[in-house]
Amino acid sequence: MNLPDPRDEGSHNPGATNVLMIGGKKAAIITLIGDSLKGLLPVLIGRVLGLDDIHLSLMAFSAFLGHLYPVFFGFKGGKGVATAFGAFIALNWQVALVILLTWLLIVKVFKLSSLGALISALFTPVYFYFLDASMVFTFLSLSISILLIYRHKSNIINILNGTED
Numbered sequence: 001m002n003l004p005d006p007r008d009e010g011s012h013n014p015g016a017t018n019v020l021m022i023g024g025k026k027a028a029i030i031t032l033i034g035d036s037l038k039g040l041l042p043v044l045i046g047r048v049l050g051l052d053d054i055h056l057s058l059m060a061f062s063a064f065l066g067h068l069y070p071v072f073f074g075f076k077g078g079k080g081v082a083t084a085f086g087a088f089i090a091l092n093w094q095v096a097l098v099i100l101l102t103w104l105l106i107v108k109v110f111k112l113s114s115l116g117a118l119i120s121a122l123f124t125p126v127y128f129y130f131l132d133a134s135m136v137f138t139f140l141s142l143s144i145s146i147l148l149i150y151r152h153k154s155n156i157i158n159i160l161n162g163t164e165d
Helices: 016-023 025-048 053-068 081-091 093-110 113-131 135-151 153-161
Strands: none
Touching: 016 025, 025 053, 025 081, 053 081, 053 135, 081 093, 081 113, 081 135, 093 113, 113 135, 113 153, 135 153
């Protein structure tokens, strides 16, 4: 799309939010879909193969870590929100829907995508615990949520300082 490398512009993050700021809605939607598919497809393939919850969780976590620390980009990747969400869709679409509704509500009220991601991450293990009943998926979502929150540390500082875009 003749856009600059998002890792060199804006927030220097290759995710959809930074791509939106640099290249507009079309580029951001393509990025969001691609990042989501990174989490969705491996777990769906695992489901088709009949893998158990532990192996599905390992696949989801591996896809997520691969997005955060990609080999081809010198282990400097995105924050993992869309990739985690894609994996969550494949693990339990009803939980993913509640996560999405949480994100939408927070973004609608506060106009901050990063705050929506952070609050959704905080609630995701709770949603899996109460709506899925799989302790494996609950532990997976807790692990992913901790890493997501850690990857958003600069956003947290900006939110607290009132300087978040």
